[in-house]
Amino acid sequence: xxxxxxRVKVPKKVAKGEIFEVKSLISHKMESGQRKxxxxxxxxPRQIINKFVCTYNGKAVFSSDWHGAVSANPYLSFHVxxxxxxxxxxxxxxxxGAVYKxxxxxxxx
Amino acid sequence: MRNLYIAALGVAAMTVxxxxxxxxxxxxxxxxxEDRRSGYTYAAKETQAIQDDNFENPAMLWVDxxxxxxxxxxxxxxxxxxxxxxxxxxxxxxxxxEYPKHNPKLGKMQNLEQRINQCRTENMxxxxxxYESAEMLGMTTFVRHQSNGQAMSVKVDGEVAPFFKKxxxxxxxxxxxxxxxxxxxxxxxxxxxxRANMLSEGQSNGFPTYRLKWQKPGSIHRRFRGCNxxxxxxxxxxxxxxxxxxxxxxxxxxxxxxxxTPAVRN
Numbered sequence: 001x002x003x004x005x006x007r008v009k010v011p012k013k014v015a016k017g018e019i020f021e022v023k024s025l026i027s028h029k030m031e032s033g034q035r036k037x038x039x040x041x042x043x044x045p046r047q048i049i050n051k052f053v054c055t056y057n058g059k060a061v062f063s064s065d066w067h068g069a070v071s072a073n074p075y076l077s078f079h080v081x082x083x084x085x086x087x088x089x090x091x092x093x094x095x096x097g098a099v100y101k102x103x104x105x106x107x108x109x
Numbered sequence: 110m111r112n113l114y115i116a117a118l119g120v121a122a123m124t125v126x127x128x129x130x131x132x133x134x135x136x137x138x139x140x141x142x143e144d145r146r147s148g149y150t151y152a153a154k155e156t157q158a159i160q161d162d163n164f165e166n167p168a169m170l171w172v173d174x175x176x177x178x179x180x181x182x183x184x185x186x187x188x189x190x191x192x193x194x195x196x197x198x199x200x201x202x203x204x205x206x207e208y209p210k211h212n213p214k215l216g217k218m219q220n221l222e223q224r225i226n227q228c229r230t231e232n233m234x235x236x237x238x239x240y241e242s243a244e245m246l247g248m249t250t251f252v253r254h255q256s257n258g259q260a261m262s263v264k265v266d267g268e269v270a271p272f273f274k275k276x277x278x279x280x281x282x283x284x285x286x287x288x289x290x291x292x293x294x295x296x297x298x299x300x301x302x303x304r305a306n307m308l309s310e311g312q313s314n315g316f317p318t319y320r321l322k323w324q325k326p327g328s329i330h331r332r333f334r335g336c337n338x339x340x341x342x343x344x345x346x347x348x349x350x351x352x353x354x355x356x357x358x359x360x361x362x363x364x365x366x367x368x369x370t371p372a373v374r375n
Contacts, residue, residue, distance in 0.1 A: 005173070009164050027170045030324075072324035073167035075159075 004028055006102040008090055013107045014082040022054065022062075023077045026092055026100060030072045051093040052076065056106075057086040082108045142260075142365035148318075151300070151309040152374055156321065160373040168250060168319035168326045168371030171243075175251020178244060184235025190248075193232070197255050205256025205368045209357045211269045218272045218353045221249050222328065240347035246326050250317045253370035260367060261314050263360040276358030279351055285342025291355075306375075311336075312363040313356065315372025326371055329356055 006026040014020045026049070033046025048070065054062040062078050080088070085108045092100045140147040149157060159165050179197055182189040194200040209220040212227075219227070225248055226237035238245035265273040280291045294303065295311030302308070316329040323331075330352050334344035345351045 005170060007164070007170070023164050025164065025167060025170070027167075071321070073170060075165050075167065077165075 004098075004100050006090065006092065006100055008088070008102050008104045010088060010104055010106050013109055016082055016084075016108050018082045019079050020082055020106075021077055021079055022088065022090075023075070024090055024102070025073065025075045026102075027073050028092070028094065028100075030070055030074065032068060045095075047095050049074065049092045049094045053091050053093075054078070054080070055089045055091075056080060057084060082106070084108055139367055145312070145363060145366060146299075146310055147314055147363070147366050147369065148309040148312050148374055149315070149369060149372065151307050156373055156375055160369070160371075166319065166371060166373055168317070168373065171247045171250045171317075171326050172254050172371065174243065174247035175249075175254075178248055179251060184229065184233035186232065186234050188233050190228070197252065201252045201255035203256060203259060203262075205253035205370060206259040206261050207263060209263065209353055209360070211264070211267075211272070213268070217350060218269070218357055220348070220353050220356055221252060222330075223348060223353070225249065225252070241328060241331060246317055246328070249328065250326055250371050253317065253368060256368045257370060258367050260365050261360055261363045263357060263364070265357070265361050269357070272354050273357055273361065275351075276354035276356070276361075279355045280358050285337065285340040287340040287342075289340045291336070310362070311359065312366060313359045314363045314366040315369040315374065317370060318372045318374050321373070321375050329359070 004027055006024065009023040011020050028049055029047065030049065031044055031047040033044070033048075035044045036042065037044055046068075048066065048068070050066050052062075052064050052066060053060055061080050064076075066074075085106060088104050088106055090102045090104075094100075137146055137150045140149045149160065152160075159167075163169055176197075179190045182192070191197070204221070208224065209218045210224070211217070212219040212224075222238075222240060222245060225245070229235045229237050238248065263269075280296075283290045283293070291311060294308050298308050299310040300308065313329050316332070317326040318332070319326045328347070330347045330349075333352050333355060334347075337344040
């Protein structure tokens with residue numbers, strides 16, 4: 001799959017102060033850099049997601065650096081405390097410098 | 110003395126219960142029909158959890174792709190799948206459970222991949238998808254996902270019978286340098302270990318399956334080829350008649366099991 005697609009899932013509504021789960025999935029090859037091209041024998045350069053950041057209304061609430069040995073199409077879930085209604089912006093950065101973004105709305109009651 | 114007597118009774122009672130648990134067959138629920146068990150029951154708990162959660166299941170990305178392709182008009186006729194088949198949830202509800210089917214025009218069996226390509230070349234006048242391409246996997250995963258939960262029910266009598274016999278013969282035929290048949294592992298030794306791997310019954314109800322080893326979904330023919338290579342036999346081609354007949358026989362072996370597409374396996 002050449003085109004990278006991301007999916008995010010959060011609860012429809014959460015009460016203020018409640019801790020909710022954010023689930024995310026992104027389609028990415030996560031080329032390890034260990035493989036060789038079958039015909040030419042040349043090394044295929046590493047191309048993995050190396051950084052993930054989640055911002056909640058402009059404030060970074062979760063971030064992580066990724067290294068080797070993460071599977072292709074990585075799934076990530078984490079917990080965030082509900083403060084205000086607004087948007088959650090998820091961003092994955094890979095070795096080529098490309099940033100894949102996905103935004104989702106959250107309603108806090 | 111009396112205390113001793115009670116203690117002895119207690120031991121006896123404990124022994125009885127422990128024997129009870131040893132012999133009680135595990136309940137696999139919908140994943141078991143008579144003596145047939147889905148590959149799901151052989152998978153690790155963590156792998157099962159990935160399959161159970163439709164969001165976590167990475168193969169759902171391919172299902173999404175397939176649903177886009179379903180609506181997308183292609184070819185000279187300018188039709189999409191949806192132009193004729195409309196809502197896949199209705200029109201494809203039983204498809205996944207009933208393929209491969211006999212095609213009287215071709216005079217042989219046809220699996221889902223071949224049926225999709227026939228539709229593309231004849232009705233849409235579009236280019237056929239390549240086997241194992243992202244498009245083909247997206248489409249087959251999407252179509253078969255619509256049949257999720259339906260009981261596998263391929264037709265094996267009438268004009269299908271000779272092909273079924275061929276598939277059965279292939280299944281039981283020893284081949285390759287290791288001189289092994291499909292049956293040697295999946296019929297006689299399911300539940301036993303082959304090195305570090307638990308051998309399953311080799312059921313096809315979850316295909317196209319997302320294999321963690323492949324890091325993407327793959328068709329049953331890819332799995333057949335992998336199995337054939339493992340026993341050092343020369344694999345047949347994707348969509349070859351031998352494999353389509355085998356696919357039919359394997360689907361019949363899993364009759365009654367629910368379609369699980371897209372399943373997740375190790």
